[in-house]
Amino acid sequence: MLLSATAATAETESLPLEIIRRRAEAQVAPASWAYLMASAGDGRSALRNRLAYESQALFPHLCRDASAVSTRTTVLGSEHEHPIVVAPMASHRLFHPSGEPGTAEGARRAGAVLTLSMESSVHWGEAGAERHWCQISPQRDRSVTEDLVRAAEESGAQAIVLTLDTPVSGMRYRQRAALPQMPEHIGRPMLQRAAQDWGAFTWPGLDWEAVAAIAEHARVPVLGKGVLRPADAERCVDAGLGGVIVSNHGGRNMDRLPAPLEVLPGIAEAIGTRALVMVDGGIRSGGDVLIALAHGAHAVMIGRPVLWGLAADGADGVEAVLAALRDELEQTMALCGVRRIEEIGADLLVADRPPEELGIGARRR
Numbered sequence: 623m624l625l626s627a628t629a630a631t632a633e634t635e636s637l638p639l640e641i642i643r644r645r646a647e648a649q650v651a652p653a654s655w656a657y658l659m660a661s662a663g664d665g666r667s668a669l670r671n672r673l674a675y676e677s678q679a680l681f682p683h684l685c686r687d688a689s690a691v692s693t694r695t696t697v698l699g700s701e702h703e704h705p706i707v708v709a710p711m712a713s714h715r716l717f718h719p720s721g722e723p724g725t726a727e728g729a730r731r732a733g734a735v736l737t738l739s740m741e742s743s744v745h746w747g748e749a750g751a752e753r754h755w756c757q758i759s760p761q762r763d764r765s766v767t768e769d770l771v772r773a774a775e776e777s778g779a780q781a782i783v784l785t786l787d788t789p790v791s792g793m794r795y796r797q798r799a800a801l802p803q804m805p806e807h808i809g810r811p812m813l814q815r816a817a818q819d820w821g822a823f824t825w826p827g828l829d830w831e832a833v834a835a836i837a838e839h840a841r842v843p844v845l846g847k848g849v850l851r852p853a854d855a856e857r858c859v860d861a862g863l864g865g866v867i868v869s870n871h872g873g874r875n876m877d878r879l880p881a882p883l884e885v886l887p888g889i890a891e892a893i894g895t896r897a898l899v900m901v902d903g904g905i906r907s908g909g910d911v912l913i914a915l916a917h918g919a920h921a922v923m924i925g926r927p928v929l930w931g932l933a934a935d936g937a938d939g940v941e942a943v944l945a946a947l948r949d950e951l952e953q954t955m956a957l958c959g960v961r962r963i964e965e966i967g968a969d970l971l972v973a974d975r976p977p978e979e980l981g982i983g984a985r986r987r
């Protein structure tokens with residue numbers, strides 16, 4: 623679902639990501655597609671993620687010299703061509719034979735960091751990513767988690783993404799019906815290193831003490847993924863994490879969660895000056911990326927659309943998706959009269975402007 627019925631227009635079909643999504647759907651086995659598109663329960667959280675962006679409107683500045691717009695930015699101390707990172711997603715081989723190495727090649731060409739899931743279908747060190755982060759789900763046995771942290775660092779990961787929002791797995795009924803188990807031929811070497819079955823993979827006992835121990839053990843920055851409450855974002859920083867990913871897991875874990883975009887400003891206000899704040903869930907255009915940054919994110923993560931690209935056309939498709947998002951971001955910045963990522967702020971959001979400033983209710987001359 624790219625746009626909900628509320629906003630679908632005749633133009634929707636010509637959007638770059640929508641064209642790629644349709645090509646991917648035609649090419650991928652129905653069971654794999656059900657896994658890719660899955661959301662929890664009746665899908666309300668995933669729908670709300672999209673609606674949050676659809677209800678936004680931008681408020682451009684005019685005549686501000688848009689001749690030198692740049693999407694370059696700094697994330698965790700290193701320079702990046704743009705603030706768009708590939709979210710951790712399991713089992714890329716399910717969608718294209720090139721798997722994670724294909725995604726890595728597309729991400730490299732598009733100048734994007736790739737986050738490799740703990741459920742990667744290849745060993746982290748064999749994905750061939752130029753710049754990558756690794757996602758880890760904390761394990762009951764601390765030595766297993768520590769082993770994964772070392773494996774991530776040895777693979778060259780520049781950060782670790784710690785998934786905090788999945789102490790038990792989510793209720794994905796349609797996915798479960800279509801793909802009850804991951805097919806045997808899709809390898810999951812990092813998961814197998816940690817646990818023999820899915821039940822052992824999630825850990826209901828996860829607490830802040832365990833999070834702090836992982837941060838203490840790691841030599842690279844650790845980011846907490848799945849944060850929705852400002853108080854939890856503060857706890858992440860107190861536990862020694864370098865930042866958070868504001869996320870509801872793409873609506874795949876729970877019904878009736880707020881959209882990450884809705885809660886982002888409160889989290890940015892709580893920790894944004896001392897830690898990295900990222901957001902994911904429902905970002906489907908460069909305009910959406912700008913809206914996320916205007917709500918206080920320093921950078922964004924993109925999930926499903928990257929796998930649409932991989933499924934549609936391997937590395938070329940991944941590159942096409944990420945390049946479209948970057949190009950649209952640059953164009954939207956120029957049209958809004960902002961030249962640098964750091965200039966993007968809440969002043970660009972119509973919803974945040976008082977009616978007088980929008981000219982609503984002003985007397986006609």
Ligand SMILES: Cc1cc2nc3c(=O)[nH]c(=O)nc-3n(C[C@H](O)[C@H](O)[C@H](O)COP(=O)(O)O)c2cc1C
Binds near residue numbers: 739902923929
């Ligand atoms: C097929 C698929 C697999 C995923 N696997 C993981 C995972 O292994 N670990 C994790 O933390 N998040 C996982 N996610 C969630 C994404 O990292 C991300 O939070 C979400 O997809 C963002 O929403 P979007 O798809 O609307 O962009 C997965 C998402 C998808 C679509």
